[in-house]
Amino acid sequence: MRIVKLAGITGVLALLSTPLAAQESEYSWQPDRPINIIVPWAAGGSTDQVTRIVAPILEEALGTEVVVVNQPGASGSTGTRAALDAARDGYTWTANAIANNATYSVTGLIEGTSIEDYHIYLHVANAPVVSVNADSEYQDFPALLEAMKSGSVTVATAGVNSSGGMALASIKQQAGDELAGARMITYDGGNPAVIAAASGEAITTTQLAVEQAEMIRAGRLRGLAVLSDAPLEFEGVDPIPPITDFISDFHVAKDYFGVFIPAGAPQEVYDTVDQVWQDHVMDSELLKEYAAKQGAIFDPSYGDGALEKAMPVVIDEACARVERGEAVIDPSEIGIDCSQ
Incomplete structure (x- = not known):
């Protein structure tokens, strides 16, 4: 494999x-x-x-x-x-x-x-995380959200149907304002999208935590908010605040x-x-x-x-x-x- x-x-x-080990199996299907x-x-x-x-x-x-x-x-x-x-x-x-x-x-x-x-x-x-390059001027989610309203914020995702693309759409829909300054840039997968944000090719990414974990742990990305109603905690990283801290009625599934x-x-x-x-x-x-x-x-x-x-x-x-x-x-x- x-x-x-x-x-x-x-x-x-x-x-x-480990080597592939076929087992004595009671299963009815044996491929x-x-x-x-x-x-x-x-x-x-x-x-x-x-x-x-x-x-x-x-x-x-x-x-x-x-x-x-x-x-x-x-x-x-x-x-x-x-x-x-x-x-x-x-x-x-x-x-x-x-x-x-x-x-x-x-x-x-x-x-x-x-x-x-x-x-x-x-x-x-999995939960999407809104993250920015570690050198970004945006220190918290409200600052980034404000820039999305009127500025020019490039958002790296794996496409409109990806978890990152749907997360961005949900933020736009539930933030209560038209985030005209948020412009999606699409890649062939979550990993390339995260690398784009970490390298500064894009300002932010909304891809999933599992795709960003290593870059956040390494200090190349800074997590601003997780699309959840509870903080996100994983090894080696300070808790990332839930988006409901900033948009109280944000619906999460x-x-x-x-x-x-x-x-x-x-x-x-x-x-x-x-x-x-x-x-x-x-x-x-x-x-x-x-x-x-x-x-x-x-x-x-x-x-x-x-x-x-x-x-x-x-x-x-x-x-x-x-x-x-x-x-x-x-x-x-x-x-x-x-x-x-």
Whole structure:
């Protein structure tokens, strides 16, 4: 399996670089060839990071190679479409923030798709952080927000459908003022967007904490606010204040990430992965360590429980598209009610 070494999680990945060990298994599905997980974003970003923690756990349990394939483009829709277009035999999965997979059709990026096209396996929730270059003149979030109203603030994200892009849109929508001075610059993934802000190519980024953690720890970025109703704490960093400290009525829904198996495969595939998730992911020490170090929330689930957890952020994102004029279809067409 190809491993991308990432600063700060290299130690965690090193723990996973053990020989593939097929186990005597009671699972009904025993795959006889490698499984591909398509990550529709560039290497090093939030989805890529956590998928490369989960893949070896699945490898050992299933007794077959699990290959992480990066296929970025079009706000994650290129790789997601490739997974949906692949044979429905259980050997091609995808990984993402669940709100993306659930809303691609709302924005017209993938016609006719919805969350019903997948069996869902969640592992962590992530929170976007508003950060600036360490040398920035903006010392706190109110100062940056004021500049966004009238100045020229470049914001690095992985695209309009990325967590960073949706975070910026949410800030614009909920700040109570039109932030005309905030101008998004898009990159092929969260990691390049964070590097752009750290290098001074962009003034700020709104990508996820897990993508920014090392740059914040190293003093190259300064976290001003986390899109949460509680401070964000992770190893080696002073707590980052919640955005509700500055915008008291800011609405926050947990941004869940996971791996998704397209519907239509043999039932034994889903039955097996359900059990693997229960046996090996639900209490994974490796995932807990990753979350604590990178600023994620360890909160795994699968099946109906996963869908129930994820629906608040799915509804938020789909309906926000309508409010911002970005929707090409009404979310009700894919079973999302925005009237509640």
